[in-house]
């Protein structure tokens with residue numbers, strides 16, 4: 256079964272064709288992030304306009320196997336069209352959803368709506384699928400959630416952030432430190448030259464028995480530290496690097512502690528990482544060090560927004576409705 260997936264929830268425009276939920280035949284991602292870097296964050300209207308420009312060329316390329324056109328995939332081979340329907344920026348989402356609706360109607364294929372967060376989890380099913388039950392840590396720019404995965408369609412939300420998401424904590428701290436946007440990769444890079452023990456930062460909610468998080472206080476703690484260290488002066492490069500390393504360590508410590516505790520409480524075999532923040536090197540290394548069971552971490556290009564995860568999620572969760580089979584047969588009329 257081949258599914259065409261579309262993802263346009265934020266600033267990436269992506270189309271992918273995935274076979275049987277695991278084999279990526281193509282995964283084209285076009286990003287407007289450079290435009291947003293100029294404004295220090297995403298302006299939804301700008302993101303939506305870029306989506307509109309990119310969507311058709313990106314879909315065309317996905318059929319030409321990422322532009323390697325010698326053996327293009329035929330529309331007739333596609334069994335369903337899957338699209339991210341939310342959460343996300345409404346203007347951006349609309350471009351993907353309307354395009355998917357038009358294609359599904361024109362091609363007479365089933366249309367599968369996909370939740371963006373659930374899709375992120377399926378980065379772990381591309382190539383070698385993990386085993387159930389697992390605890391998934393979903394960390395993105397807008398979400399921080401711990402989810403018990405008992406099976407496909409059998410998800411139990413264990414807890415999440417009370418305020419800022421982990422990615423937001425990276426992004427806002429980076430802005431405070433003048434490191435640019437997106438903040439996660441910028442903080443990681445600066446942190447490589449810094450000492451994570453240089454400044455004492457809080458580990459919010461690390462000891463609470465629930466599986467919730469809070470990151471907004473951390474941002475305030477960094478702001479207070481910046482004022483204390485530099486006064487009216489600019490931060491030195493070394494101070495910036497130390498602050499980046501200390502912030503990254505604080506975020507990772509909390510994420511890993513709660514994930515490991517959830518895995519132990521629910522006696523799962525494995526832990527999965529998902530979402531843009533799962534690209535963070537320290538998080539990837541620390542979870543492996545502190546959890547003795549199976550740790551599954553997707554390759555970095557599948558952690559951030561892309562359509563292969565949408566197509567994979569659709570394959571494992573989509574159950575064709577009886578009328579979809581009828582509709583797919585052009586000889587039958589309603």
Ligand code: KG4
Pocket residue numbers: 265394395396397398421422423425426437438439440443530531532533534535536558559560
């Ligand atoms: O999942 P994603 O691509 O988009 C959303 O659905 O939000 O995640 C984007 C987030 C941003 O906050 C970005 O700063 C963060 O993921 N991120 C990282 C890294 N790469 C991206 N955070 C920490 N370390 C990274 N290497």
Ligand code: ZN
Pocket residue numbers: 371375395396530531559560
């Ligand atoms: Zn995302």
